[in-house]
Amino acid sequence: MKTFEEIFEELARHNDRSVIWNDWLDYVIRINLLYCNEEPPNYHGNEEAYQDLLGAYLNKLSEILNTEPYYDLLGELYEQVVLSQGKSKQLGQYYSPTCVAEVTTDLVIRDKTFEDNSDKIANDCACGSGRMLLATHVKSKGDLFLVGQDIDETSVKMCTINFWSMGARGSVMQMDSLEQTFYQGWRVNKYLYHGIPVPHIEKIHSPKEALDFIELYGNNNDERIVAKSTVKPSGQTTLI
Secondary structure (H helix, E strand, O other), X not given: OOOHHHHHHHHHOOOOHHHHHHHHHHHHHHHOEOOOOOOOOOOOOOHHHHHHHHHHHHHHHHHHOOOOOOOOHHHHHHHHHOHHHOHHHHHOOOOOOHHHHHHHHHHHHXXXXXXXXXXXXXXXXXXXXXXXXXXXXXXXXXXXXXXXXXXXXXXXXXXXXXXXXHOOOEEEEEEEOOOOEEEEEEEEOOOOOOOOOOOOEEEEOOHHHHOOEEEEEOOOOEEEEEEOOOOOOOOOEEEO
16 A cells, blocks of 8 residues: 555645645545535545545554554644645744643643543644644543634644544634634534444534533433533643
């Protein structure tokens, strides 16, 4: 099987790297939506190649997760095949190294316990590809609901796919977290442990909808709303 990089380079011979990358992110999100009534976009005949990219990505991620508790492979690939071509300098865009994400997460959640804390939220108001939230997901043993915000569309879509591929519950929003201007967003794996045992994504239309998540408990499938609020970020990573 060809590697992710080999497939991507073949596509990039005749297409802009950023366009290919974002089209592929859209493709992955779309095929994992629980509900989708919109007409499929024009992928310019690249659907098969995008499926091959997804397969190569998941195979490589699976190999890494045999030895690591989590890994932002998506962000790493983005840096290699897109940002390495100079786009990072144009956008002033650089992603936090994993070691920084680890230290920051330790400082935020140390000495905290998370038993029966399904109503707790970890919020990152400048999430990028979601490295700090992925670290939080692992260190809290998946007991926190993750919320990521970023003004950059590409970053938000990568964070969404990272949640999807790592089995993390949360919502990701493209928004200006200072002005509280919302553009688009996705809720990920809402029912992963409660009725839909495969990773999935839902389109959301407001910050309030991002935090309207339910927890199923007991044997009678009762439902309760465990969080309904607007996001008010106060720092890079915040435990609410």
